[in-house]
Amino acid sequence: xxxxLYGHPFxxxxxxxxxxxxxxxxxxxxxxxxxxxxxxxxxIAELSPTGQFPALTDGRCExxxxxxxxxxxxxFGDAPRMIPPDADAAxxxxxxxDVFDAYVSGPMQExxxxxxxxxxxxxxxxxxxxxxxxxKAYAWLSGRIGAGWANGSGFSIADCAAAPALFYADWxxxxxxxxxxxxxxRLLVHPSVARVVDEARPYRAFFPLGTPDRD
Ligand SMILES: N[C@@H](CCC(=O)N[C@@H](CS)C(=O)NCC(=O)O)C(=O)O
Numbered sequence: 001x002x003x004x005l006y007g008h009p010f011x012x013x014x015x016x017x018x019x020x021x022x023x024x025x026x027x028x029x030x031x032x033x034x035x036x037x038x039x040x041x042x043x044i045a046e047l048s049p050t051g052q053f054p055a056l057t058d059g060r061c062e063x064x065x066x067x068x069x070x071x072x073x074x075x076f077g078d079a080p081r082m083i084p085p086d087a088d089a090a091x092x093x094x095x096x097x098d099v100f101d102a103y104v105s106g107p108m109q110e111x112x113x114x115x116x117x118x119x120x121x122x123x124x125x126x127x128x129x130x131x132x133x134x135x136k137a138y139a140w141l142s143g144r145i146g147a148g149w150a151n152g153s154g155f156s157i158a159d160c161a162a163a164p165a166l167f168y169a170d171w172x173x174x175x176x177x178x179x180x181x182x183x184x185x186r187l188l189v190h191p192s193v194a195r196v197v198d199e200a201r202p203y204r205a206f207f208p209l210g211t212p213d214r215d
Contacts, residue, residue, distance in 0.1 A: 001059030012164035
């Protein structure tokens, strides 16, 4: 059975899986999760504990959680794996992917989530705290990101996580000039990342805080 990837092209965690699939040239069928595809919404509700995406099926495996999906995609093709073969490099790449997920995407999603609430349920305090967490993450990452990819060697799971995290985080709380902002710019011109950015363009009106022209 073909690999089916469930998600939405504007969703940051779905970008991670798409980037890995494009990076490694793994064929798949994209199953759009939106109001127009109730069958896919029903399927994602079964596949994922929270109904969140991405999730992937191949008739044998059912995988949810973006990092597990990326690891699954490493089984195919000859392209360099997203989990580096060297154990130390793999540990570093997984660690950085977790950092981007939890400490960049996490606060970014909180800020976006707040903007999506009804005015009376919004919380300036929650947004301020999320921005403070982003500042800490930006500072930590700025001290660690060099001139190449995140873990200092090939493009990896860490870069799959970094691309959407930094793309959207910069929209809600700009990344100061420096190594992290330069890394974001490098990611955006990388072909697999440029492709997901382009595929998501038609959905930018969904973003509740306005979208900058620069990207
Ligand atoms: N830990 C999950 C996070 C997934 C996640 O946050 N997905 C978001 C899209 S970026 C989602 O499904 N949002 C829709 C919703 O919450 O209903 C992963 O790594 O896959």
